Amino acid sequence: MLVACGGDNEEEGTDEGNAGEDTGSETEGGEEAAGDFEEQEWQFVTEELQGEVQYEYAAEFANRINEKSGGAITVEPLEYGALGSEVDQAQLLQQGGVQLAVMSPPGFTGGQVPDGQIFSLHYFFPSDPELVQEVLTNSKALNTDLRAKYEEHSISPLSYWTEGSMAWTSNVGIESPADFEGLNVRVQESPLMRESYDAYGATVQSLSWGELYTALDRETVDAQENPLFFISSASFHEVQDSVTISKHNNYVAMTTANTDWYNGLDENVKALVDETVEEMQSWVFDEQIAQNEAGLQAIEEDTENPTEIIELTEDQIAAFKEVAEPVHQYYRDEVEGVDPAIYDKLKEEIAEVTGE
Ligand code: 6CS
DSSP: OEESSSOTTOOSSSOGGGHHHHHGGGGGGOTTTOSSEEOEEEEEEOSSOTTSHHHHHHHHHHHHHHHHTTTOEEEEEEOTBTTBSHHHHHHHHHHTSSSEEEEOHHHHHTTTOGGGGGGGOTTOSOSSHHHHHHHHHHOHIIIIIIHHHHHTTTEEEEEEEEEEEEEEEESSOOOSGGGGTTOEEEEOSOHHHHHHHHHTTOEEEEOOGGGHHHHHHTTSSOEEEEEHHHHHHTTGGGGOSEEEEOOOOEEEEEEEEEHHHHHTSOHHHHHHHHHHHHHHHHHHHHHHHHHHHHHHHHHHHOTTSOOEEEEOOHHHHHHHHHHHHHHHHHHHHHSTTOOHHHHHHHHHHHHHHHTO
C-alpha cells in the first residue's frame, strides 16, 4: 500500500532519489520528504535500556522517520534484552531478523570483522569526544573501507558515533598501570581487549553487561570500563569504590542496517534513512554529553554509595600510554585478518583532526 500518490521509481517530477540530499535539515517537520512512501514497519534493536543513549537514539530516529514519511514508516526501538544478548542481536541483524541495530563494533563483532577492534585500542583516538566525533563522522577509512569489510558479513554501518569517554571502575583506585596487576577486568567479546589489559598486567573476562553488576558485587570481576552515564545508570558505582577518569578511549557505537535490506530499499526510502542518520550525528553528540554530565553528577551525589573520583594527571596518562601504545602496533601487524591500510589511513585522518 502506498501513502499519498506516485511510484517509488518514477523518473519524472520530483527526483525522489535526491529528496534526502536536497532537503537536509529542512525536513525536520517531514514536509518535503513526505509522500510516496509505502507503509512498512522496521525494528531497531539497541544494546541499552530505555533512557540510555543508544535507546534514545533509536527512539529519536524512529520519530524522525515516522514524521518525514508522513506516518507511513513505523520504526520500533527495542531495548537490550528484548531479543537476547548483544551477540544475539548482532546475529539477528545479519540474518535480517531485524532491519536496524546499534552495535558496539569492537565488543560484539570483533570476532567476525577483526578491523572493528580498532575501536578498543587505548589512547589511539583523541581523548576529546568532540574530536572523536569529527573523526567518526568524516573518516573514509571507517565510512568506506571498514564499512565494506562489515558488508561482507551483511552488516552495513551507516554511521559511527561516540557515547563518550570511558572511565575505569574498581575497588583499588586505578592510578597507574601497576594498579591493574592481579585485577580481573570485565571486557566485551573482543580478543584485542584482552591484549590491552594484559599489557597492564590484568586478566580479563568476557561478560554481557547484564551480568556485570552481580559479578562486580560478588567480586568475581574486579574492574570494568564504560562511559559515565552507563556506570551510573547500570549502578556499577554501587558495587565499586572508585571511578578513574582515564581518557583511555571513547565508547564507539555504530548505526547498522542489514545489508540486503538496505540495498533493496527504494531510493527515496534509502535517502530518508541516510539523511536521518546524518542528522543524528549532532543530536547524539549532544545527548551523550548531557547523559555523561548527569551520570557523573549522580555518582557524586549518591551519598549512600560513596565513590572516589580519580582524575588522572597528564603524567599518569603518559605512563598508561607508554604501555598501551605497543598494542597499537601489535594490532596493526599481528592480529589476523586486520587490514593495516585501514589502520594507517585512520591514523592519518586522526592526525589531521588533532593537528599532531
Ligand atoms: O558495557 C557494555 O557492554 C555496554 N556499554 C554500553 C555503554 N552500551 C551497551 C554495551 O553493551
